[in-house]
Amino acid sequence: MMAQELFPQAQKIREGRIRIxxxxxxxxxxxxxxxxxxxxxxxxxxxxxWINDGEFELVYHMWSYEYREHVMISIRVDRENPTxxxxxxxxxxxxxxxxxxxxxxxxxxxxxxRLGDFILEGWPHIPPMRKDFDTEKFVKDFYYKIPEVxxx
Amino acid sequence: MRNEDWKxxxxxxxKRSLWMVHFCTGCGxxxxxxxxxxxxxxxRFGMHAMATPRQADILLITGYLAVKTLKRVVQVYxxxxxxxxxxxxxxxxxxxxxxxxxxNTIKDLSKYIPVDLYxxxxxxxxxxxxxxxxxxxxxxxxxxxxxxxxxxxYYDQYKRNQRMAFAYRLDEVKEIKEDDAK
Numbered sequence: 001m002m003a004q005e006l007f008p009q010a011q012k013i014r015e016g017r018i019r020i021x022x023x024x025x026x027x028x029x030x031x032x033x034x035x036x037x038x039x040x041x042x043x044x045x046x047x048x049x050w051i052n053d054g055e056f057e058l059v060y061h062m063w064s065y066e067y068r069e070h071v072m073i074s075i076r077v078d079r080e081n082p083t084x085x086x087x088x089x090x091x092x093x094x095x096x097x098x099x100x101x102x103x104x105x106x107x108x109x110x111x112x113x114r115l116g117d118f119i120l121e122g123w124p125h126i127p128p129m130r131k132d133f134d135t136e137k138f139v140k141d142f143y144y145k146i147p148e149v150x151x152x
Numbered sequence: 153m154r155n156e157d158w159k160x161x162x163x164x165x166x167k168r169s170l171w172m173v174h175f176c177t178g179c180g181x182x183x184x185x186x187x188x189x190x191x192x193x194x195x196r197f198g199m200h201a202m203a204t205p206r207q208a209d210i211l212l213i214t215g216y217l218a219v220k221t222l223k224r225v226v227q228v229y230x231x232x233x234x235x236x237x238x239x240x241x242x243x244x245x246x247x248x249x250x251x252x253x254x255x256n257t258i259k260d261l262s263k264y265i266p267v268d269l270y271x272x273x274x275x276x277x278x279x280x281x282x283x284x285x286x287x288x289x290x291x292x293x294x295x296x297x298x299x300x301x302x303x304x305x306y307y308d309q310y311k312r313n314q315r316m317a318f319a320y321r322l323d324e325v326k327e328i329k330e331d332d333a334k
Contacts, residue, residue: 120256121220124320128255136253143248143259146316149266149309151302 001037003064003071010071018071024084030073031060031090038066042090045097047105051131054079056107060087077107086111104129159295166235167292170209170285171202175228178215179275180241187278197285205231210288213267215275216244216257219317222264226314229265229303236300237292239284240270249274263313266299 003018004010007030010020022030031042043061050057053076060073077084086109088095098109099118106127109115117123126133176184187194188201202208205228217225229238240261243249248259261267268291271284291297303310316322 119218119220120320121223122319133255135255138255139253139259142320142322143317145322146260146263146313147309148260148263149302149306149313151306 002067003034003037003039003069006033006037016069018069020071020073022073022075024075024077027060027073027075028085028087028090031062031087034062034064034071035090039064039069039071041065042093043070045094045101047101047107047129049079049105049129049131050076051079056082056105058084058101058107082107084109088112103127106130163292163295166209167289168198170197170199170237170289171207172199172210172212173205173208173228173232174201174203175205175211175225176214177217177221177225178242178244180212180214183241183275183278183281184212184214187281192278192282194282194285197282197289199285205229206233208232209235210237210239212239212241213245213261214241216249216251216254217261218256219258219320220256222258222314223318226265234300235292235297237268237288237297238265238299239288240267241281242271242276243274246270246272258317264310264317266302266310268297268299 003020004012007020009022010018013019020030039062041063043063046059046061048057048059055076056079058075058077062071062073063069064071075084082105084107086095086098088098088111095112095114098112099114101107102109102112102115103118103120103123104127120128125138128135186192194200199210205211209232211225211229211232213225229236240246244251244257245261245267248254248257251257252259258264269284269288271280273280276284288297
């Protein structure tokens with residue numbers, strides 16, 4: 001069955017693009033249902049920082065080779081204390097995306113045992129992909145201030 | 153023969169037998185295959201890739217370096233035996249290039265390890281790379297490629313800069329001591 005038949009709340013953005021807005025608790029069910037109905041390719045998990053709304057948007061991207069259709073399942077989590085249940089039991093590759101989003105946005109995925117250092121080792125500041133992290137200021141205050149090696 | 157003469161002969165011979173570490177980062181890794189293979193064929197200069205840093209002479213930094221990669225580069229560089237030479241490829245190693253405002257790439261390679269030669273460009277074409285190799289040979293022959301001596305002499309300064317970068321903090325030493333105290 002195609003995504004729009006499975007979920008009546010699904011919006012069709014254009015041909016081959018479906019968007020489902022849902023809540024934290026229902027994502028697992030929707031992913032499982034899609035997986036059983038031909039949407040067997042989990043493409044990626046992405047995150048958007050809606051700083052004015054005080055929310056992060058997590059988007060789970062699914063693809064079906066059978067229907068050639070891209071389904072985006074979007075949820076919003078609170079920005080102050082962002083938590084989400086890990087879905088690595090449905091698709092094991094979600095674990096890696098969760099690690100990345102934990103590092104870049106600070107979203108805590110409960111149930112993922114590998115939320116440690118991933119690409120940034122020992123990063124002491126706020127997660128760098130958040131909108132309130134001033135990249136340019138950090139670069140100017142840090143990399144450009146590292147002293148040059150002085151030769152006598 | 154005097155010691156100086158021996159050094160001259162040793163430089164003259166060793167410039168024609170340079171082994172490079174096969175360590176590629178960034179987009180310069182894409183420019184290396186044509187340089188190494190039959191199209192430009194750097195083997196005619198006596199250069200070839202070596203599997204281990206301990207037996208190699210040149211380290212090519214072929215593009216931008218994330219801090220995590222810099223840790224590996226420093227490790228590789230320190231494993232190499234003297235004399236050793238470093239070539240920085242492209243604008244990323246000179247001033248950060250298009251990554252000048254990235255939170256995770258270093259901007260000036262010479263703050264962390266001594267660089268004998270930079271190649272301008274983004275990315276340098278194989279012709280420029282070949283030209284740099286010839287220039288480096290010339291520098292070795294004249295005894296001008298002395299990055300490895302600099303690394304020994306200003307070791308504490310290089311180490312200080314590396315530690316700062318690895319901790320993402322300028323006042324890294326103080327902070328780490330405080331963490332230990334906790």
